[in-house]
Amino acid sequence: MPRRTGIDISPTTITAVQIRLSKTGWSCVSGTHMARSSNESTLEPEEAERLESLLFRKGFAPAPCVINAPAEALTSSTMDLPPATSGAPIDKLARAEFARRNQIDASAFVLSYWGLPTSGPSHQVMAIACLVEPTDERISSLEAAGLHVAGVDDPARAMGRTLSRIPSAATVCVGARVEPWGSTIVVLHHGTVLYSRTPVGLALSQDPAEHGEFADRLAQEIEACVSFARHRSRSHAPAAVSILGQGARCPMLMDAMSRRFGEAIRQLVAPSGERLDPTLAPAIGLALLEDIA
Amino acid sequence: MTPENLLPSHRAERRRLNRCINAWSMGLCVLAVLVGGLALGANLTRARPPAMPAGLTHEVELGRSQLGLVELQIEQLERVRLARERSAAAPRWDRLLDIVARESAGKAQLRAVHVEPDQTAGGSWSVSIVGTAESLQSPATLAERLDATGLFSRVRHGIAPGGPVDGRFEFFLECAITP
Numbered sequence: 001m002p003r004r005t006g007i008d009i010s011p012t013t014i015t016a017v018q019i020r021l022s023k024t025g026w027s028c029v030s031g032t033h034m035a036r037s038s039n040e041s042t043l044e045p046e047e048a049e050r051l052e053s054l055l056f057r058k059g060f061a062p063a064p065c066v067i068n069a070p071a072e073a074l075t076s077s078t079m080d081l082p083p084a085t086s087g088a089p090i091d092k093l094a095r096a097e098f099a100r101r102n103q104i105d106a107s108a109f110v111l112s113y114w115g116l117p118t119s120g121p122s123h124q125v126m127a128i129a130c131l132v133e134p135t136d137e138r139i140s141s142l143e144a145a146g147l148h149v150a151g152v153d154d155p156a157r158a159m160g161r162t163l164s165r166i167p168s169a170a171t172v173c174v175g176a177r178v179e180p181w182g183s184t185i186v187v188l189h190h191g192t193v194l195y196s197r198t199p200v201g202l203a204l205s206q207d208p209a210e211h212g213e214f215a216d217r218l219a220q221e222i223e224a225c226v227s228f229a230r231h232r233s234r235s236h237a238p239a240a241v242s243i244l245g246q247g248a249r250c251p252m253l254m255d256a257m258s259r260r261f262g263e264a265i266r267q268l269v270a271p272s273g274e275r276l277d278p279t280l281a282p283a284i285g286l287a288l289l290e291d292i293a
Numbered sequence: 294m295t296p297e298n299l300l301p302s303h304r305a306e307r308r309r310l311n312r313c314i315n316a317w318s319m320g321l322c323v324l325a326v327l328v329g330g331l332a333l334g335a336n337l338t339r340a341r342p343p344a345m346p347a348g349l350t351h352e353v354e355l356g357r358s359q360l361g362l363v364e365l366q367i368e369q370l371e372r373v374r375l376a377r378e379r380s381a382a383a384p385r386w387d388r389l390l391d392i393v394a395r396e397s398a399g400k401a402q403l404r405a406v407h408v409e410p411d412q413t414a415g416g417s418w419s420v421s422i423v424g425t426a427e428s429l430q431s432p433a434t435l436a437e438r439l440d441a442t443g444l445f446s447r448v449r450h451g452i453a454p455g456g457p458v459d460g461r462f463e464f465f466l467e468c469a470i471t472p
Contacts, residue, residue: 069299091295110299130299139304150308152299291298293305 003029003063005055006287007147008155009070009138011039011181014051017283018060025165025271026288031280032058039181041070043138048145055147064150066158066286070138073131074154075102075109076196078116083123098127108132110152117189117233126195128154150292156186156196158285163242164191165288166269170240172229173266174222177282178204178247183218187225189233197225204247215256218247222261240266248278389420389444401426401435401464411469420445422466425458432464439468446471 001020008015017031034054037047079097082088094113099106113127130152139149163175163186173188183202187194199221205214226239241264247253258265268276276284298305403424411417426432429452436450445468453463 094295110301112295112297112299114295128299132301135299136301136304139301149304150300152301153297154299157297289297291296293298293300293308 003061004287004289004292005060005063005065005147006158006283006285006289007051007065007067007142008158008283008286009043009068010036010155010179010282011041012036012179014047015280015283016051016055016058016060017280017287018063019284019287027272028270028274028276028280028284029061030059031277031283032060033279041072041134043141045141045144048141048147051142052145052147062148064292065142065147066151066153066289066292067138067142067149068155068158068282068286069130069152070134073134074128075104075131076126076128076154077101078124078126078195079113081113081123081125094125094127098129102129104129104131110135114192116194117192126193128157130154151286151289153286153289154196155282155286156184157193158289159184159244159282160186160188160193160196160285161288162244162268162281162285163188165271166242166266167271168240168266169238170264170266171233171235171237172226172239173242174225174229174239175242175244175281176218176222176247177245178218178243178250178253179245180204180206183221183245183247185221185225187229189229189235194229194232204245204250204253208250208252211250211252212256215253215260218253219257219260238264240264242266242268242278242281244268244278244281246279389442392439392442400428401431402461417446418470420466420468420470422468423463424466425461425463427461429462432462432466436466439466445469 001022003018003020005016005018013036014034015031016034018029019026020029032054034051037050038044077098079094079101081090081094081097084090091111095106095111098104098111099109109129109131111127111129113125116124116126118124135152139152142149159175159177163173166173171190173191175186175188177184177186180203182198183204184196184198186196199217202214202217202221205211222241226241229239230236241257241261243254243257243265268278268281270276300308401424403422405421405423407421407423409419409421411419424432426435432450432452436448439445440448447469449467451465453465455463
């Protein structure tokens with residue numbers, strides 16, 4: 001059975017997960033965390049070697065790795081493109097339009113886009129561009145340490161991939177990754193990422209006294225996202241909310257979320273039904289990337 | 294929909310190339326193992342010939358027996374041939390003496406018969422006969438009869454010079470027996 005390793009590098013922690021892929025789905029083999037030696041986006045070679053050593057000690061088998069792109073290398077925006085049936089060179093048009101709109105060199109990024117649900121005849125897409133240079137530096141550090149990087153992805157989209165694999169009857173799914181360095185909210189409609197956002201100043205405080213206020217702000221953000229998704233998809237089906245990251249280990253925050261959203265709160269589970277550590281969700285989503293080189 | 298992987302294209306290309314090289318190397322290894330296996334299998338098969346059917350074994354045995362008989366017959370025939378050759382090479386002294394005895398009682402009387410191997414031709418014999426006859430015709434007749442026996446390859450006769458003594462001519466015969 002093939003194995004895949006997902007490595008999520010955040011400003012404070014590196015999370016690694018190894019999954020085993022099978023015909024029936026996937027299962028989590030092992031997962032670990034490593035505190036960062038610096039909160040800089042670039043990964044120093046020493047830190048990469050420390051990570052490789054940790055993975056070896058934790059029993060990670062040699063497998064293709066998928067990492068998250070550095071935050072400063074990612075740019076996303078929505079674009080209107082001609083429909084696929086028009087015969088127009090859509091990929092070229094998308095790349096040119098993205099470069100023009102974001103004022104970046106068309107050859108300096110890797111572009112990925114996917115269609116969004118629209119009611120009219122227009123073909124709207126969500127596009128993510130990943131700048132080659134900062135991504136290349138991170139990959140070089142990891143490969144110098146002996147890890148084989150076969151894929152790079154947006155951490156928000158990876159989180160959405162994890163959420164989309166959780167069986168649910170909800171049409172709209174919202175995932176909130178709450179970390180000490182900030183929060184990311186991902187909105188999915190029928191498993192497709194509609195958008196993601198990182199609210200300014202919404203970071204989990206170390207002081208529990210501030211968690212009540214933080215929970216209120218987070219709940220407002222999530223409700224706004226659910227409203228947007230319902231408006232966008234013209235659906236009023238029940239939504240599911242998942243709290244991921246370090247925030248899911250904070251009892252006060254989880255209590256507040258349960259009171260606010262009740263039955264909509266959904267736990268992170270594997271296809272086998274096994275409950276998973278919510279802090280592993282982004283790394284699991286990276287490991288689940290199918291399109292690896 | 295574009296690919297989801299945001300890996301820089303030059304790295305993706307390098308990984309694809311590495312995979313191709315690995316697959317090619319693996320293919321070569323598998324081919325080498327196959328060729329080696331086939332060669333080994335061929336050697337093992339050659340070392341152990343398949344068992345012959347029972348009917349065929351019987352036929353082979355029969356053929357070998359017949360071959361043995363034929364060889365024995367050839368050997369016997371060869372012996373007969375050699376015996377005949379030996380007997381043909383030796384002068385038939387019995388018949389020669391019989392003819393000479395009959396002629397001695399007639400008009401030609403033989404005085405001496407001398408037989409000796411021919412020194413000039415190996416395996417040949419020379420018979421010299423000396424006698425007297427009442428007429429010149431008798432030695433010629435005797436020579437013809439000897440020649441007609443087929444025992445001699447050459448028969449030559451002659452009359453001794455000096456004329457008749459007591460009314461009888463002296464003659465001689467020289468015969469050659471060649472195997």
